[in-house]
Amino acid sequence: MNKKEKTFEEILADLEQIISELESGSIDLDRTIDKYSEAMKLAKTCNDKLKNATTKVNKILAENDMLEDFKIDE
Amino acid sequence: MATYLTISEINHYLKSLFDKDQNLNRVYLKGEISNFKSHTRGHLYFTIKDELSRINAVMFMSAAKTLDFVPEDGMNVLLEGRISIYEATGNYQIYVEKMSVDGVGNLYLEFEKLKAKLAEEGLFDPQHKRLLPKYPQRIGIITAQTGAAVKDIISTIKRRYPICETILFPTLVQGEGAKENIVKQLTKAQAYDLDLIICGRGGGSIEDLWAFNEEIVARAIYNSKIPVISAVGHEIDFTIADFVADLRAPTPTGAAEMAVPSIIEVKQMINQYQLQITKLISNNIKQRKQAVNNLSSKQILKNPLMMYEVKEQKLDNLIDQLNKRISYQLQNTKALLKSKISILQVLNPLKILAKGYSIIESQEQIINSTKQLKIDDMLNIKLYQGQIKAQVKELTNNE
Numbered sequence: 034m035n036k037k038e039k040t041f042e043e044i045l046a047d048l049e050q051i052i053s054e055l056e057s058g059s060i061d062l063d064r065t066i067d068k069y070s071e072a073m074k075l076a077k078t079c080n081d082k083l084k085n086a087t088t089k090v091n092k093i094l095a096e097n098d099m100l101e102d103f104k105i106d107e
Numbered sequence: 108m109a110t111y112l113t114i115s116e117i118n119h120y121l122k123s124l125f126d127k128d129q130n131l132n133r134v135y136l137k138g139e140i141s142n143f144k145s146h147t148r149g150h151l152y153f154t155i156k157d158e159l160s161r162i163n164a165v166m167f168m169s170a171a172k173t174l175d176f177v178p179e180d181g182m183n184v185l186l187e188g189r190i191s192i193y194e195a196t197g198n199y200q201i202y203v204e205k206m207s208v209d210g211v212g213n214l215y216l217e218f219e220k221l222k223a224k225l226a227e228e229g230l231f232d233p234q235h236k237r238l239l240p241k242y243p244q245r246i247g248i249i250t251a252q253t254g255a256a257v258k259d260i261i262s263t264i265k266r267r268y269p270i271c272e273t274i275l276f277p278t279l280v281q282g283e284g285a286k287e288n289i290v291k292q293l294t295k296a297q298a299y300d301l302d303l304i305i306c307g308r309g310g311g312s313i314e315d316l317w318a319f320n321e322e323i324v325a326r327a328i329y330n331s332k333i334p335v336i337s338a339v340g341h342e343i344d345f346t347i348a349d350f351v352a353d354l355r356a357p358t359p360t361g362a363a364e365m366a367v368p369s370i371i372e373v374k375q376m377i378n379q380y381q382l383q384i385t386k387l388i389s390n391n392i393k394q395r396k397q398a399v400n401n402l403s404s405k406q407i408l409k410n411p412l413m414m415y416e417v418k419e420q421k422l423d424n425l426i427d428q429l430n431k432r433i434s435y436q437l438q439n440t441k442a443l444l445k446s447k448i449s450i451l452q453v454l455n456p457l458k459i460l461a462k463g464y465s466i467i468e469s470q471e472q473i474i475n476s477t478k479q480l481k482i483d484d485m486l487n488i489k490l491y492q493g494q495i496k497a498q499v500k501e502l503t504n505n506e
Contacts, residue, residue: 042242048380055387062395069388076381083374086270091261093252093275094295103275105258 041082048075115194122192125199131190136162136201137209140182141312151178154312155186155201162190163200170204180313183209214313218320221347225322230329231350237334239354239366242373243302245272246366247333249292252277256309256359260338263363268370274299280308285318290327297332304331305362306348307338319346328352338362460491477502 039047051072054060060068093103112120125131138155145151149168154161164186166174178184187205192198225231246264250256252275261273276292279285289306296304306328308316318324319339325347328335337352338359349355356362406413452458456466466489467474474480480499488495 040242040244042240045242045377048377052380052383052387055384055391058391058394062391065388065391069384072384073381076377076384079377080374083270083370083377088265088269089272091265091273091275093277094292094299098295100274105261 041079044075044078044082048072048079051075114197118192118194118197121197122194125191134186134188134190134201136186136188138162138184138186139214140178140184141180141314143178143180151203153178153180155184163198164188164203165193165200166203166206174206176208178206181215185209214317214320218347221320221322221325222350225325225347225351230325235329237353239334239336240302241368243271243367245274245299245301245303247274247276247296247299247301247304249276249278249289249296249304249306250308250338250359251280254309256280256307256338259309259358259360260305260363263360264367267364268367270370271367274301279318281311281315281318286321286324289318289324293324293327293331293335301333303366304333304335305338305356305359305366306335306352307356307359307362308340309359310341310344316340316344316346319348321347324348325351336362336366457491460489463491465490477504 051068055065055068055072091103091105092100095101136155138157138161141154141156141161143151143153149171151164151166151171153164153166155164156162166188185207186201186203188201188203190199190201193200229235248257248260250260257275261275264271264273274296276296278288278292280289293304293306307319316339319337328337328348328351334353336354336356337346337348338356338361339346339348340358342357345355354365356365402408460466468487468489469480469484472479474486480486480502482499482502484499486497486499488497
């Protein structure tokens, strides 16, 4: 899988899709278990993304069109 | 030796100069109202200005209650009053005694004209509103580098969703060059792979907010490929930028709240999803189990012979019905036969013969008239018992 990594939003959308499929009860039993493990994997990925993401530094576009760190004085 | 005055003394002195001046005791001014505030006690405070200059104004309740209109920012008015100094602050101001409307405020007129024009062009149409991303990764902020707005926006984003990156595109937000600056930064921002732009400033007078009522700013927002949240002034301030933006926020803080989700809520939501999935799966399996149970508990699977019992009984019923039907038919036929026989018995000629009648035949014909016969014809007479051969001797026609 050399595809571009999915965004948080896309993973969440996949997860929501599986939930609505499970809710509709339209999936047969064998695939239900597959979907279950897939959904749990997605949920874990979401959680990991949230846990591991560090607080991003604020940037400012300086006069010279370079991005510099920007601190707001609280 | 210099004499040092207290502030009160100098203000008092200046006030006395103002009050002595006949020209200042009765002045007539025309200008535009801004920074209008109606105090709860009924006094009105505002600024009266033209393009270059301004002066503070106060209208006390006794004078204010004679007004036949509700003053508001942007209104052009005619004033009559006196100019004096408020000693506590050293500010001079006009004490308004009479005020009347002088046409519609120019800025408001411009605002309404531009609003109507852009609405006509469809810049505010809902179908042009872009959908905001739910989980933005990078947000551009176009506002002044200093001041409350940028602080409010960035700190709110960091508090709610710290994993989001912010890039500030600093701009003038009021005064000369502000509109061009905003447009320049909006255009630049397009190149920074942003999910969302927040464009705005904190509160101020209608003049302070005016850059966000400029046509070029409106068009730049409209042309942005990135969704734009406008956040100009306070809740009550509406600007052209608000109408053209994809979403209007009441304040800069509000814009940040609308821009990003709360990371705590997102985490809760995902946990909720995990619980929901597990529950769905276990329900799903439970339901299937129940379905299997329901099927296997059917009588027919428990006692397959029952299927035969039912059929046998049905067969018996059919046989019974058949028997009944046949015997009924038989009886009917018997009865019919009996009645036919009795009719036959009545009609049996032998019965008549028994009474003494006889049948005369000649040449295989039954004779019932002398016309059928000639003298000497041979007759065969059938009696009840036996037959007689005879010959015709005489024929009498008894007609």
